[in-house]
Amino acid sequence: MNSVINSIIADPSLAAEGHLKIEWAKSHMPVLNRIREQFEQEQPFKGLKVSISLHLEAKTAYLAKVVQAGGAEVTITGSNPLSTQDDICAALVEDGITVFGKYNPSPEEFKALNVKALESKPDLIIDDGGDLITLLHTEYKEYGVNVRGGAEETTTGIIRLKALEKDGSLSFPMVAVNDAYCKYLFDNRYGTGQSVFDGINRTTNLVVAGKTVVVVGYGWCGKGVAMRAKGLGANVIVTEIDPIKAVEAYMDGFAVMPMLEAAKLGDMFVTVTGNRDVIRGEHYEVMKSGAILSNAGHFDVEINKIELEAMSTEKRTVRRNIEEYKMKDGRSIYLLAEGRLVNLAAGDGHPAEIMDMTFALQAMSLKYVNDQYKVIGSKVVNVPYELDQQVASYKLQSLGYRIDKLTAEQSAYLDSWNEN
Ligand code: NAI
Numbered sequence: 001m002n003s004v005i006n007s008i009i010a011d012p013s014l015a016a017e018g019h020l021k022i023e024w025a026k027s028h029m030p031v032l033n034r035i036r037e038q039f040e041q042e043q044p045f046k047g048l049k050v051s052i053s054l055h056l057e058a059k060t061a062y063l064a065k066v067v068q069a070g071g072a073e074v075t076i077t078g079s080n081p082l083s084t085q086d087d088i089c090a091a092l093v094e095d096g097i098t099v100f101g102k103y104n105p106s107p108e109e110f111k112a113l114n115v116k117a118l119e120s121k122p123d124l125i126i127d128d129g130g131d132l133i134t135l136l137h138t139e140y141k142e143y144g145v146n147v148r149g150g151a152e153e154t155t156t157g158i159i160r161l162k163a164l165e166k167d168g169s170l171s172f173p174m175v176a177v178n179d180a181y182c183k184y185l186f187d188n189r190y191g192t193g194q195s196v197f198d199g200i201n202r203t204t205n206l207v208v209a210g211k212t213v214v215v216v217g218y219g220w221c222g223k224g225v226a227m228r229a230k231g232l233g234a235n236v237i238v239t240e241i242d243p244i245k246a247v248e249a250y251m252d253g254f255a256v257m258p259m260l261e262a263a264k265l266g267d268m269f270v271t272v273t274g275n276r277d278v279i280r281g282e283h284y285e286v287m288k289s290g291a292i293l294s295n296a297g298h299f300d301v302e303i304n305k306i307e308l309e310a311m312s313t314e315k316r317t318v319r320r321n322i323e324e325y326k327m328k329d330g331r332s333i334y335l336l337a338e339g340r341l342v343n344l345a346a347g348d349g350h351p352a353e354i355m356d357m358t359f360a361l362q363a364m365s366l367k368y369v370n371d372q373y374k375v376i377g378s379k380v381v382n383v384p385y386e387l388d389q390q391v392a393s394y395k396l397q398s399l400g401y402r403i404d405k406l407t408a409e410q411s412a413y414l415d416s417w418n419e420n
Helices: 012-026 028-044 056-067 087-093 106-115 132-135 154-164 181-204 220-231 243-251 260-267 280-287 304-309 351-374 385-399 408-415
Strands: 049-054 073-078 098-100 124-127 151-153 173-178 211-215 235-240 270-271 293-297 310-321 321-329 333-337 378-380
Touching: 012 056, 012 087, 012 351, 012 408, 028 056, 028 351, 028 385, 049 056, 049 132, 056 073, 056 087, 056 154, 056 351, 073 106, 087 098, 087 220, 098 106, 106 124, 106 132, 106 173, 106 181, 132 154, 132 321, 151 154, 151 351, 154 173, 173 351, 181 270, 181 333, 181 351, 181 385, 211 220, 220 235, 220 243, 235 260, 235 321, 260 280, 304 321, 304 333, 351 385
Parallel strands: 049 073, 049 124, 073 098, 124 151, 151 173, 173 378, 211 235, 211 270, 270 293, 293 333
Antiparallel strands: 310 321, 321 333
């Protein structure tokens, strides 16, 4: 396929800037570089078509190039309308990858770009949040005829996949990359923790120290966000619906209370639940004037924008990625990046060293599902533990760190049931 003719992008003249960004990411992704070398030799995807939906920025671009180096014909589209970077799209087209992506398309155009990425009838897919999977299991089943399997990036996508599997409707195997240790322990926690404040800080240019930051949801992402908020000097409040996570937040030193109480106290709010309407009308009623709302969960449904709009008299953009809602009683509530993932829509996403491990898992999982799809069947499966350990070992080696090995006696001791 000719990538230049077939692609739909905003501006091909931005390629030079894109190439530089990809080069910078690549130079901080040693684990993925090792996998690229293996793929170049083994050609695991020779003659296969791979369609990818991910946040279309520099680290993702390098993953696409690694899959291409493994012999695949790669097509890529964005997994969020605001996280696609036009210079990256232009660079990828020059590199022979077919791109269907633009920054800030309309909802209809966004969907049409996702659909275009499936028209090649791919053999393998990489999905992020389940958009490709949904299309392939509803309106565009005909594009799924060749799919052997794929890999899913995030918590929300896996929830959707498991629902599809439970329904008996999943048509091919999918690897739950998010559930690997080398994903959620680092990407969700440290990646989201750091990049959320990167997004908030560069967008608002305000201080975090001394402010009250409300973190909604204390899962893997929420733990990272709360940890970094504390590190920046904030007073942190956590809201939860799971009593175990709530105790964990309490033991980690955070205040825990219902959202209706936290809403009165917060200066900044970050939602990371994967759930809808976690901030809604009743909460806007009691918020302080000047409250800043942002979301880091996968979809823009966590902060109810419809109710916010209905309760306000005026809405205006006061800074790039900051919308001010004037409430009827004169208060102002600010929403960052239209309630979309603040770290990607108003920032560059996770650091490259973090995505190095996540995308190493993606690349290995894609090879695994291609090798084993007949054996696995139409199921959601975990990344094999050996692959997870291999990614961690490569990471340690890249850092120059070594660890101990079990002695023969220790192995025997751990395997026995009657040795004291
Ligand atoms: P998780 O399942 O570990 O945590 C979600 C937490 O939210 C759970 O503890 C749950 O009890 C809590 N929760 C659910 N409804 C709630 C409510 N109404 N109020 C308060 N808490 C509530 O999920 P994880 O991995 O932390 O992911 C969260 C979201 O972030 C997902 O949508 C995921 O796809 C997305 N994500 C975003 C990333 C980013 O770069 N911004 C990176 C990785 C994941």
